[in-house]
Amino acid sequence: MRNMFRNVEGTNDLLPGAQKAIVRTEIWHHVEEVIHQIMLRYGFSEIRTPILEHTGLIARGIGQLTDIVSKEMFTLERGDTSYVLRPELTAPIMRSYLQHHLEQQSGVQRLYYLGPCFRAERPQKGRYRQFHQFGAEIIGTDDPRADAEIITLMMEVYDTFELTGAKLRLNTLGSAETRPKYREALIEYLIPFGDALTAISRERLSRNPLRILDTKVEAERKILENAPCLPDYVDQESLSNYESLKRLLRAVEISFVEDPMLVRGLDYYTRTAFELEYGGIGAQNALAGGGRYDLLASAIGAKNPVPAVGFAAGMERLILAMEASGAPLPTVRPFDIWIVSLGETAGKKAFEITHYLRKSGLRVGMEPTKRSMKAQMRLANRADAHRVIILAEQEMQTETATVKNMLTGEQKSIPFIELVENLTK
RNA sequence: GUGACCGUAGCUCAGGUGGUUAGAGCGCCAGGUUGUGGCCCUGGAGGUCGGGGGUUCAAGUCCCCUCGGUCACCCCA
Known part of the structure; x- marks a missing residue:
């Protein structure tokens, strides 16, 4: 941490899912x-x-x-x-x-x-x-x-x-x-106050007197109450x-x-x-x-x-x-489908199915890892996926995918060839 | 540019008057279910206490310097 580069002062990294x-x-x-x-x-x-x-x-x-x-x-x-x-x-x-x-x-x-x-x-x-x-x-x-x-x-x-x-x-x-006429009038009005003005305002009096008008200093605001009024000029x-x-x-x-x-x-x-x-x-x-x-x-x-x-x-x-x-802020679009797979052949199939489902317009997620089904299900849950496709040994043998509805917990088997049509209808 | 406050795990923070292996919650990972999430239980990983110097037998804790952050002045969107 100590020797790492960080973003330049006064700049921000924008991140997905950031708290602020x-x-x-x-x-x-x-x-x-x-x-x-x-x-x-x-x-x-x-x-x-x-x-x-x-x-x-x-x-x-x-x-x-x-x-x-x-x-x-x-x-x-x-x-x-x-x-x-x-x-x-x-x-x-x-x-x-x-x-x-x-x-x-x-x-x-x-x-x-x-x-x-x-x-x-x-x-x-x-x-x-x-x-x-x-x-x-x-x-x-x-x-x-x-x-x-x-x-x-x-x-x-x-x-x-x-x-x-x-x-x-x-x-x-x-x-x-x-504008110059008003500028002169304002200078003329403010000069007698001299020391009552802040150093910054005194400096501005010669350079850019109009800016004194939006001072935050209470004493100066009081002085300005009787100052010449811009619209009058x-x-x-x-x-x-x-x-x-x-x-x-x-x-x-x-x-x-x-x-x-x-x-x-x-x-x-x-x-x-x-x-x-x-x-x-x-x-x-x-x-x-x-x-x-x-x-x-x-x-x-x-x-x-x-x-x-x-x-x-x-x-x-x-x-x-x-x-x-408290104005409404957008929420992240959940995943339509999350694909979970176990084993190498199922992993390849998962890649293929992910591709075709994405081509058909769905938001599809999967993680190219060898993690346990439990871990992959957790990811699916966190991604707020509506449905999960499970691919493992059994599915590969029968050439069907197990599709789980994450809201109801209900599962059904759908042949690979019908998958895209079934999930996009 | 000036000033105030703050820097302890990924995040939010505890750590009276200096004293053994630095903690919690959340998050993360794993197990409890030989192929199934949310809840729960158990365990684990993760920290040169921003950095440097000093005082001391001993410093996260005190002092100095330094770097970083936040807010304010100023200014403006």
């Missing part, structure tokens, strides 16, 4: 499958981009001064090129959209994704160095109906998993033109878009709370910003977040602006929340 849902492969299969189905139903198509991207894309897309870029990236150098393990997927998807000229396709693009991301943060509950995000983007329109559609899609996922008690928070960040068009969005959400009975303090940690967001919050999965309580990012395309080199809106969600946090809330 978050590392159990069966749960992941189920959750992924449901997400694919929902995305399909909402008219979104899957996009898969590489895990490796150029560092420059991420730095320019997400913003040089953001925490993600300034201290949380896994970068690797090779020759004189710098690569990064993607910390999120919105920038890579916009890169791919631009690179492949998806704007030339008819209509807006509805894309979704699901895959691993990497951030070099200190791991804790709900936060890992390799984690998995799924999300969706609507690229090519600034219509508030797209914003509403993204939010309804996101909510549909959590509804489907019967997760109740999540809180949707909503805000508008305004346009690229009005927002331009007329953003405001009317925001009103439209709220009307659309109310029309389809999506409940939300407006939170003028809500901001996002990535630079590319404008106008709509939202977050889905859930207590009970530790300090990392954001299940998903997103918003409009009309500036991203330009930031990474597009000639013309490309309006877009999307959400990103954490798989681990979703599973953690499902587990915490």
